[in-house]
Amino acid sequence: MSDAMKNTAIVKSGLKKRYLKEKIFKSAGIVSIAIAFMFLLVLLTDVITKAIPAFTQTQLTLTVTLDAEDLELNQESSIEDIMAADFRQPIREALRARFDGVTKRNDKKQLYSLVSIGAEYQLRDLVLADPALIGQSITVDFIADDDVDAVIKNAIDRSLPESDRRVKDLKLSWIESMEASGEISTAFNWLFFSAGDSREPELAGIKGAILGSFYTLLVTLALSFPVAVAAAIYLEEFAPKNRFIDFIEININNLAAVPSIVFGLLGLAVFINFFSMPRSAPLIGGIVLSLMTLPTIIIASRSAIKAVPPSLREAALGLGASKMQTVFHHVLPAALPGILTGTIIGMAQALGETAPLLMIGMVAFIVDIPQSIGDPSTVLPIQVFLWADAPERGFLEKTSAAILVLLVFLISMNAIAIKLRKKFEKKW
Amino acid sequence: MKKFKLTAALALLSAGSVWAAGRDYISIVGSSTVYPFSTVVAERFGKSTTFKTPKIESTGTGGGMKLFCKGVGVDSPDITNASRRIKETELTMCHENGVKDVVEVLIGFDGIVMANDIKSHDFALTRKDIFLALAKQIPAEKDGELKANPYTMWNEINPSLPAIKIEVLGPPPTSGTRDAFVELAMEGGCKKFDWIKDLKKSDKSAYKSLCHTIREDGAYIEAGENDNLIIQKLQKNPNALGIFGFSFLDQNADLVKAATVDAAEPEFESIASGEYPVSRPLYFYVKKAHVSQIPGMAEFLKEFTSKKAMGDEGYLTDKGLIPLDEDKFNQVVKDSKELNPMSF
Numbered sequence: 001m002s003d004a005m006k007n008t009a010i011v012k013s014g015l016k017k018r019y020l021k022e023k024i025f026k027s028a029g030i031v032s033i034a035i036a037f038m039f040l041l042v043l044l045t046d047v048i049t050k051a052i053p054a055f056t057q058t059q060l061t062l063t064v065t066l067d068a069e070d071l072e073l074n075q076e077s078s079i080e081d082i083m084a085a086d087f088r089q090p091i092r093e094a095l096r097a098r099f100d101g102v103t104k105r106n107d108k109k110q111l112y113s114l115v116s117i118g119a120e121y122q123l124r125d126l127v128l129a130d131p132a133l134i135g136q137s138i139t140v141d142f143i144a145d146d147d148v149d150a151v152i153k154n155a156i157d158r159s160l161p162e163s164d165r166r167v168k169d170l171k172l173s174w175i176e177s178m179e180a181s182g183e184i185s186t187a188f189n190w191l192f193f194s195a196g197d198s199r200e201p202e203l204a205g206i207k208g209a210i211l212g213s214f215y216t217l218l219v220t221l222a223l224s225f226p227v228a229v230a231a232a233i234y235l236e237e238f239a240p241k242n243r244f245i246d247f248i249e250i251n252i253n254n255l256a257a258v259p260s261i262v263f264g265l266l267g268l269a270v271f272i273n274f275f276s277m278p279r280s281a282p283l284i285g286g287i288v289l290s291l292m293t294l295p296t297i298i299i300a301s302r303s304a305i306k307a308v309p310p311s312l313r314e315a316a317l318g319l320g321a322s323k324m325q326t327v328f329h330h331v332l333p334a335a336l337p338g339i340l341t342g343t344i345i346g347m348a349q350a351l352g353e354t355a356p357l358l359m360i361g362m363v364a365f366i367v368d369i370p371q372s373i374g375d376p377s378t379v380l381p382i383q384v385f386l387w388a389d390a391p392e393r394g395f396l397e398k399t400s401a402a403i404l405v406l407l408v409f410l411i412s413m414n415a416i417a418i419k420l421r422k423k424f425e426k427k428w
Numbered sequence: 429m430k431k432f433k434l435t436a437a438l439a440l441l442s443a444g445s446v447w448a449a450g451r452d453y454i455s456i457v458g459s460s461t462v463y464p465f466s467t468v469v470a471e472r473f474g475k476s477t478t479f480k481t482p483k484i485e486s487t488g489t490g491g492g493m494k495l496f497c498k499g500v501g502v503d504s505p506d507i508t509n510a511s512r513r514i515k516e517t518e519l520t521m522c523h524e525n526g527v528k529d530v531v532e533v534l535i536g537f538d539g540i541v542m543a544n545d546i547k548s549h550d551f552a553l554t555r556k557d558i559f560l561a562l563a564k565q566i567p568a569e570k571d572g573e574l575k576a577n578p579y580t581m582w583n584e585i586n587p588s589l590p591a592i593k594i595e596v597l598g599p600p601p602t603s604g605t606r607d608a609f610v611e612l613a614m615e616g617g618c619k620k621f622d623w624i625k626d627l628k629k630s631d632k633s634a635y636k637s638l639c640h641t642i643r644e645d646g647a648y649i650e651a652g653e654n655d656n657l658i659i660q661k662l663q664k665n666p667n668a669l670g671i672f673g674f675s676f677l678d679q680n681a682d683l684v685k686a687a688t689v690d691a692a693e694p695e696f697e698s699i700a701s702g703e704y705p706v707s708r709p710l711y712f713y714v715k716k717a718h719v720s721q722i723p724g725m726a727e728f729l730k731e732f733t734s735k736k737a738m739g740d741e742g743y744l745t746d747k748g749l750i751p752l753d754e755d756k757f758n759q760v761v762k763d764s765k766e767l768n769p770m771s772f
Contacts, residue, residue, distance in 0.1 A: 365485075
């Protein structure tokens, strides 16, 4: 038997074992992916099923009479007069007219609490928009109280004994009566996307947090992108190779691993205490988060620049381009997809960050929608945190809905990053 | 890109000018226990007036005091919420930093409850039971001697309690609820031993460490600051008791039921009258110097101290605040109207 034949025999005898090893490795990979996928699925189904009720809102249809005398208003009333008028009365009258014979003080209180406290402002805004309504009878879909909402959405079990139920029999009978006559309807909850925070679950919206996140990220991007790209270009293309530059490199890599709360403390000490900038503003939030995203973008940009083949640089230099021209006309455009991907991932990280913002006062109850980067505001993940801590049951669904909105933003940002990479990626 | 840079620059400029011009909204910091009440008033105030809605940060009582006492001026908060009375040292710190006149407003009371799953056993506890169940060390047979807490079952402490394992879910040491619970329930039970009561006079720090130290052998489980989470966990584990604020019991009366403490049910009336022993006062503190500086301060104070808000049928009681009795209420309204500064 020749040597070659012998080798073949050895290979053949070990073949089975090698195939087996490959199979085990492959199946281990599949199992781990399956586990990760399963966790993701559990998380998403949990969040989505809890969040769905938040996107609808129960409404009560009532016909209210805007009596000019009772409201002390007329067609020519000024905005201040309308603001000061008591719009609770017409709603209360409408409720009393709907359910006769409620006389006891406590029962009346129960009756009035069928509609949200936001209902009076709803009515006021209608009158502000059209003062001609004064003196007329109008039919309005009022926002229902969160307890009514919970009953309609079956979050409160109607079959429980009265003592264990948050909504008592009397109130439940009113709700069921209105339900039977079609005066209770559910509609898409536009308010959730157009209002700021509120202590009433039925009035709470996420617009303030979305805009807060937007302004914060705007500041972060405006600060960190130019600085990080400039730093990456300098370190990759211009910096001499010496100890000092090595030291800086090590520090940038370390900075990427610093816990984010440390940046919050820095922000508190430097920007708020030393420069006395305003607390809770997206301006400071943005500055603090840009410190955090800087190293991420620098590292991503450097590896993107490094991946540009040297032949490109040599060709440009050979044709007489200066170093600066070479970098900005040839290297940078070729590296841009990688840089942008890194930037978007850094931004997505900043969007989900809460810890550093704790320190600079962005964990706050803010109802007014921020108009600029100097206004007090909060951000999406902090809104999730605040709602998760609220005692009212209605906030449970709002919390999940806010998580969902945050996830949608994160997923779309990551999708854009992938799309950009796919689109501009060049094979060398 | 150019356009974007321009807008970014403009935005920065406008922000700068806003912050130089001062502040046109009220800034409130402080206790996370008062936060749910303070926010309700702020929201209504913002909606029903032309002033901006106050900004409320939940920093904890101690953190709020630090920020509040930093000085006078638009970059420091106007009001701080507290789930305990301001300490003398804190007031001195305020004075040293130029915050001369501080107005104290007592808004009401908050009860702390121990509750379990609604389908589970009924608990009738005394503060002594609570202390014996949760303290790290308890008195041994002889006066003045201590032993490590040996109890694992409730009925070992008191035969009338159910025969289930001692398992209590409660807040971590950073929480104000925990401070109050330890002070009111644990210390309250601890004092029932005569020799320990005497110890308070002779060695205060030993007394405190004995009465305030919670066991660490797994019977007390730190469940985080989030009270909703504790309620969820109670439903999964019917044998466990949870510690949280009265407003959470009020909102979740269909899921959990509270243990009685010293034969008093944690209810509205019993907490207000002081019959239920584990309750604490809630305050907020106002910088007098800011009332004329920040638009809307006087009106906000008026809204907060109105009958409509913190009266015994006000909207804050719907959120679980235990209101003041009439005399105290009238006093508070008078003091806050006249802005009478407090002192010790």
